[in-house]
Amino acid sequence: MNLDPKLVQHIRGFGQPLGAEAYVFAPQTPEQINEIYELARKSGKSVSFVGSRRSYGSPMMTPDGIVISLKSFNAIGPILDSTVQVGGGVTIEQLWRALAPQGYWPKVVSGTAKVTIAGAVAMNIHGKNAFRVGNIGEQITALDLVCPNGQTSQGVGSMGLLGAITSATLKLQPVKSASLSVLAKVPRTWEEHFSCFNEMEATSDYMVGWVDMQHSSGRGLFHSANYSPHGAKLDSKQMHHGPLVGLLPRSEAWRMMRLLNRPGTVKWINAAKFASARLLNSDKRHLESLAEFSFLLDSIPGWERAYRTGLLQFQAFAPIDKALDIFRQLQTMQSQRKIVSTLGVLKQHKASPQILPYALDGFSLAMDFAHQDGLGQLCSDMADMVIDQGGRFYLAKDSTLTADQYQRSLPPGALDEFRRLKQKHDPDNLLQSIQSRHLGLT
Numbered sequence: 001m002n003l004d005p006k007l008v009q010h011i012r013g014f015g016q017p018l019g020a021e022a023y024v025f026a027p028q029t030p031e032q033i034n035e036i037y038e039l040a041r042k043s044g045k046s047v048s049f050v051g052s053r054r055s056y057g058s059p060m061m062t063p064d065g066i067v068i069s070l071k072s073f074n075a076i077g078p079i080l081d082s083t084v085q086v087g088g089g090v091t092i093e094q095l096w097r098a099l100a101p102q103g104y105w106p107k108v109v110s111g112t113a114k115v116t117i118a119g120a121v122a123m124n125i126h127g128k129n130a131f132r133v134g135n136i137g138e139q140i141t142a143l144d145l146v147c148p149n150g151q152t153s154q155g156v157g158s159m160g161l162l163g164a165i166t167s168a169t170l171k172l173q174p175v176k177s178a179s180l181s182v183l184a185k186v187p188r189t190w191e192e193h194f195s196c197f198n199e200m201e202a203t204s205d206y207m208v209g210w211v212d213m214q215h216s217s218g219r220g221l222f223h224s225a226n227y228s229p230h231g232a233k234l235d236s237k238q239m240h241h242g243p244l245v246g247l248l249p250r251s252e253a254w255r256m257m258r259l260l261n262r263p264g265t266v267k268w269i270n271a272a273k274f275a276s277a278r279l280l281n282s283d284k285r286h287l288e289s290l291a292e293f294s295f296l297l298d299s300i301p302g303w304e305r306a307y308r309t310g311l312l313q314f315q316a317f318a319p320i321d322k323a324l325d326i327f328r329q330l331q332t333m334q335s336q337r338k339i340v341s342t343l344g345v346l347k348q349h350k351a352s353p354q355i356l357p358y359a360l361d362g363f364s365l366a367m368d369f370a371h372q373d374g375l376g377q378l379c380s381d382m383a384d385m386v387i388d389q390g391g392r393f394y395l396a397k398d399s400t401l402t403a404d405q406y407q408r409s410l411p412p413g414a415l416d417e418f419r420r421l422k423q424k425h426d427p428d429n430l431l432q433s434i435q436s437r438h439l440g441l442t
C-alpha cells in the first residue's frame with residue numbers, strides 16, 4: 001500500500017463550489033483499514049472518511065491527506081427480530097429497496113436516500129419523524145468501528161473522527177403498504193405553523209413544514225403523515241419517475257430551475273405555491289408514496305445545480321419555548337440585509353444522545369441560500385443570535401460556524417467527553433477534516 005498519484009481525486013461537499021485533492025483508498029477488510037492508518041502514520045498524512053458527500057460542508061475532506069471510502073462494505077444481512085445488520089458503505093436507497101419486498105422500511109431516513117449508513121451514523125441523521133422516534137442513533141442496536149487504536153462501538157455522531165464505521169445493526173419499521181396518508185394544512189403565520197405541529201404531534205408519524213421565507217409572516221404548507229394500511233404493496237421499484245409534466249426529462253429539470261432561481265422570481269413562485277395550496281389543499285388528505293414523501297428532492301437529479309454560485313444551508317435548532325421568537329428573528333435579519341433564503345423547512349425534534357449533540361427538545365429551521373456577498377456575515381450574526389438563546393447546530397449542514405461559536409453552542413461537558421474519546425481511540429490525532437480543524441475539534 002502506497003501513496004500512488006493515480007489515487008488522487010478531487011473531493012467536495014454537497015453543492016459546494018470548491019473542494020480539495022486527496023489520496024482516496026477503498027479498503028475491503030478491517031485489516032486493510034489498519035494498513036491505511038499505518039501508511040498515514042509513516043507519511044505524516046491525516047485521514048478522513050467519505051460516504052456519498054451529501055454533507056454540505058467539509059467534514060469528509062482532508063486536503064493532501066488520505067480519504068477512506070468504505071463503499072466495499074456493502075453487505076445487507078437478513079432481517080432478524082425487525083433489525084438488520086448493514087455495511088457502512090450501503091446507501092439508504094440500497095437498503096430500502098432491499099427491505100421493501102419484505103415489508104420493512106428504515107425507521108429513520110434523511111431527505112435524500114443517497115447517503116451511506118456510515119455517513120448517516122457519523123452525523124446522527126434525523127428524519128421528518130424525529131419528534132416521535134428520535135434520530136438514527138436511537139435505532140441502532142450494535143455498531144462496529146475500526147479505530148486507529150483498536151475497536152469500539154461508540155460512534156453515533158463521531159463525524160469520522162474516532163474510527164471507521166464498518167457496520168451498524170438498525171431497528172426497522174414494519175409497514176403494511178407503500179403509502180402514507182398525508183394531511184395538508186396551510187398556515188398563514190408562524191403562530192399557525194407552530195399550532196399545526198402542536199395539534200398533530202400526538203397522532204402523526206411524520207410532520208414537516210415548508211416556510212415561505214420570502215414573506216415576513218411565517219406562512220407556508222404543513223404536512224402530517226401516517227403509515228397507511230391502504231395503497232399498493234411496498235416494492236423496490238417506487239420512485240422510478242417519468243418526465244416532468246409529461247415532457248421535460250428529470251435529468252434536465254435543474255436547467256429550468258436555474259433559470260427561475262432568482263430573488264424576484266422565487267418570491268412570486270412561493271406566493272403562487274402558497275395561494276394554490278390554500279385554494280386546493282387546505283385540510284385535505286391524500287395517499288402519497290412513502291419513498292416520494294421521504295426523498296422528495298431525489299426526484300430531480302442534480303437540483304443543487306440550480307444554484308449557479310453553489311448552495312449553502314443554514315439549519316438552526318431552537319429550544320421549544322424560544323423557537324418561534326428565534327425563527328421570526330432569523331427571517332427579519334434576512335429581509336433587513338436583503339439576503340433571503342429560497343427554501344425554509346421546519347421540523348420538530350427531541351433530544352438525541354450522541355458524542356457532540358445537536359438535536360434538542362424543540363424545532364429546527366433549515367434554510368437554503370445561494371452563495372453571495374454578505375452571506376458569510378449574515379450566517380455569523382444569525383448563529384450568534386441562535387447561540388445566545390440556547391440554540392444549536394448540525395455539522396452535516398454547517399460551513400460557516402467559527403470554533404468559538406460551535407463550542408459555545410455545545411452543552412456543558414460535551415467537548416471534554418469528545419476529547420476523552422478522541423484521546424482513547426485516536427491518540428495520534430490521525431483522523432481530521434477541514435471542518436474538525438476549523439471548529440477546533442482536532
Ligand SMILES: Cc1cc2nc3c(=O)[nH]c(=O)nc-3n(C[C@H](O)[C@H](O)[C@H](O)COP(=O)(O)OP(=O)(O)OC[C@H]3O[C@@H](n4cnc5c(N)ncnc54)[C@H](O)[C@@H]3O)c2cc1C
Nearest residue numbers: 051052053054055111116118119122125126159160165396
Ligand atoms: C438534499 C439533502 C437532504 C438532506 N436531508 C437531511 C435530513 O433530512 N436529515 C438529516 O439529518 N440530514 C440530511 N442531509 C444531510 C445528510 O444526511 C448528512 O450529511 C449525511 O451525513 C451524509 O452522508 P454521506 O454518506 O453522504 O456522508 P458524507 O457527507 O460523505 O460524510 C459525512 C460524515 O460521515 C463521515 N463518514 C463517512 N463514512 C464514514 C465511515 N465509513 N466511517 C466513519 N465516518 C464516516 C465523514 O467523515 C463525515 O464526517 C441532507 C443532505 C442533502 C444533500
